[in-house]
Amino acid sequence: MNTIRALFTVSVGKKIVMGLTGLFLCLFLIVHLSGNLLLFKQDGGAAFNEYSAFMSTSWLIRVMEFVLLFGFLFHIVEGIVLTIENRRARPHRYALNDASSNSDWTSRTMFVTGSIVFIFLIVHLNTFFVRHRFLHVEETMYDSVVYAFQRGWNGWYWAFYVVAMVLLAFHLNHGFQSAFQSLGLNHKKYTPLIKKLGLLFAIIVPAGFASMPIYFYFQQFVK
Numbered sequence: 001m002n003t004i005r006a007l008f009t010v011s012v013g014k015k016i017v018m019g020l021t022g023l024f025l026c027l028f029l030i031v032h033l034s035g036n037l038l039l040f041k042q043d044g045g046a047a048f049n050e051y052s053a054f055m056s057t058s059w060l061i062r063v064m065e066f067v068l069l070f071g072f073l074f075h076i077v078e079g080i081v082l083t084i085e086n087r088r089a090r091p092h093r094y095a096l097n098d099a100s101s102n103s104d105w106t107s108r109t110m111f112v113t114g115s116i117v118f119i120f121l122i123v124h125l126n127t128f129f130v131r132h133r134f135l136h137v138e139e140t141m142y143d144s145v146v147y148a149f150q151r152g153w154n155g156w157y158w159a160f161y162v163v164a165m166v167l168l169a170f171h172l173n174h175g176f177q178s179a180f181q182s183l184g185l186n187h188k189k190y191t192p193l194i195k196k197l198g199l200l201f202a203i204i205v206p207a208g209f210a211s212m213p214i215y216f217y218f219q220q221f222v223k
C-alpha cells in the first residue's frame, strides 16, 4: 500500500491527516483574524479594503486558497470517517470504562460543533467571498461587512456569527490538543501545557472573531 493511500485508510494515517489539517486551519484562523482586525481601524474601512483587494489579486493568496480548500476538505472528510468508525465501534464499548464513553461523547460533540461551523462557513463564504469574487458586487468589502452585521437577516446575521463562534470555541478547545495527540506528540510534561494553550487559543480566537459582529451591530445605536 503506498503512503498516500495509507493516510486515508489506515487509522494512524487518518489521525495524522486530521492533526496536520487541524493545525493548518488553526494557523489560517490566526492570519484571518489578524487581517480582519483592520476593520477596527477608524479610517472608514480604507485599510481593510486595501487588504481585501490584495487578498483577491495576489497570486500567492490564490495558491494558498487552494491549499486552504483542500485543508478544509481533507479535515471534513476525515472527521466524518472517524465519527462513523467511532459509532460502529460503540456497541463493543458498552461494557468498558468511563474513559471510552467519554471519548465517544467527545467525538460526537466534535462532529456536531464541526458540522455547525461548516454551515457557518458556507453562509460566511456566500456573504463575502462569493459575492465579491464571483458576483463582482459594486460595494466595497468594508461596506459588505458593515451591512451584513447591522442589517443582514433582518438584523440577526450578527447573532448567528456569535453563536457559531461559541461552537467554534468548543471545537477548537478539544481539537487543538487532540491534533497534537493525533500526531503522536504526547508527553507527560508538555501535554498539560498544550491543553492550557489550546484553551487559551479556543477563547481568544473565537472571541476576537465574535467581537466584530458585536461591535458593528451595536455601533449603529451609539452613532
Ligand code: HEM
Binding pocket: 032, 036, 051, 052, 053, 055, 056, 065, 068, 117, 121, 124, 125, 128, 129, 132, 133, 141, 145, 161, 168, 209, 210, 212, 213
Ligand atoms: C466575524 C468574523 C469574520 C469576518 C468579519 C470575516 C470576514 C471575511 C471576509 C471579508 C472574507 C473575504 C476575503 C476576500 O475575499 O477578500 C472572508 C473570507 C473567508 N473567511 Fe472569514 N471572516 C470571519 C470569520 C471567519 C471564520 C471564523 C472562519 C473559519 C471558521 C472564516 C473563514 C473564511 C474563509 C475560508 C474565507 C475564504 C478564504 C479567504 O479569502 O481568505 N472566516 N472572511
